[in-house]
Amino acid sequence: MLQIKTFTFNAFSENTYVLYDDTRQGVIIDPGCYDHREQQELTRFIADEKLQIVQLLNTHGHIDHVLGNAFVKRTCNVKLYIHPQDEATLRAVQVYAPSYGVAGYEAAEPDGYLNEGDQVTFGDTTLEVLFVPGHAPGHIAFYHPEQKICIAGDVLFRGSIGRTDLPGGDFDTLIRSIRSKLFPLGDAVTVYPGHGPETTIGQEKKYNPFLQG
Numbered sequence: 001m002l003q004i005k006t007f008t009f010n011a012f013s014e015n016t017y018v019l020y021d022d023t024r025q026g027v028i029i030d031p032g033c034y035d036h037r038e039q040q041e042l043t044r045f046i047a048d049e050k051l052q053i054v055q056l057l058n059t060h061g062h063i064d065h066v067l068g069n070a071f072v073k074r075t076c077n078v079k080l081y082i083h084p085q086d087e088a089t090l091r092a093v094q095v096y097a098p099s100y101g102v103a104g105y106e107a108a109e110p111d112g113y114l115n116e117g118d119q120v121t122f123g124d125t126t127l128e129v130l131f132v133p134g135h136a137p138g139h140i141a142f143y144h145p146e147q148k149i150c151i152a153g154d155v156l157f158r159g160s161i162g163r164t165d166l167p168g169g170d171f172d173t174l175i176r177s178i179r180s181k182l183f184p185l186g187d188a189v190t191v192y193p194g195h196g197p198e199t200t201i202g203q204e205k206k207y208n209p210f211l212q213g
Contacts (some may be wrong), residue, residue: 002125002147004192005045010034011101012064015194016042017054017151018184020051023123027055028076029151030194031068034053034102039071046076050076054122057114059153061090062166063097065194069108079111081120083131086138087113089168114140127151130181134174135162141182148189156182156191161210178211 005018016033020026033039042079046053058066062080082090086199087110097105097167114120116131120142127142133156139162142151154162158180164171180190187202204211 002144002149004149005049006192007033007038007042007045009038009076010064013195014064015192015196016068018045018051018053018194019122019125019127019151020049021123022124023117024051025054025123025125026051027057027120027122027127028053028072028078029057029199030059030065030074030153031056032064032066032069033068034104037066039075042068042072043075047209053078056080057118057142058086058090058110058140059151059194061088061093062136062141062154063085063093063100063102063105065153066090066093066108067102067105070106071156073108080108081112081114081136082110083115083140084142085133086136089136089138092167116140126134129208132177134164134170134172136166137168139177143185148181148186148190148194149187150183150189152191152193154194156199156204156208157193157196158203159208160196161208162194175210 008014014032017029118129120127
């Protein structure tokens with residue numbers, strides 16, 4: 001059975017996810033851990049649960065989701081995977097991080113790429129990769145069909161959507177991604193977003209003001 005541990009890290013209140021199953025193998029998605037306390041919180045959980053982290057995944061390359069990339073790569077000895085169209089987004093963080101007050105950002109190179117239709121496997125678990133641009137040009141989400149779970153990054157939030165005013169963002173593209181890639185997963189699917197509490201597809205279809213009509 002897939003289990004999900006959520007951490008809320010850094011000044012942006014970003015959700016970092018550790019996914020693992022009964023084999024104790026797991027992956028980390030969007031490590032936002034920045035300072036020593038946050039790094040220790042993550043590594044303590046991994047140690048306490050006796051997990052073997054086998055991959056590091058980024059839904060996209062914005063600063064709040066990648067602050068811990070280098071730390072996780074180094075401490076867990078894993079490779080980093082991102083969509084090829086968001087590599088430029090990731091590389092840009094090193095340039096603008098100081099303007100966000102993040103002086104100690106350590107860049108990490110991607111080791112491989114994930115595209116629509118690819119699968120991520122660990123232990124007994126398989127995640128499907130969905131291409132959902134709009135918030136970022138190479139944004140992806142990870143879907144577990146057996147338990148109807150989607151790790152969606154900054155695409156869809158409870159009552160809101162990802163912002164589209166950053167470089168590479170586009171409102172119409174984001175709405176199309178949500179309607180064409182997330183809605184067909186079904187109303188019962190639980191969405192774990194990059195910020196804030198989880199929600200369901202059905203909840204957002206019915207109440208999200210950006211998705212009415």
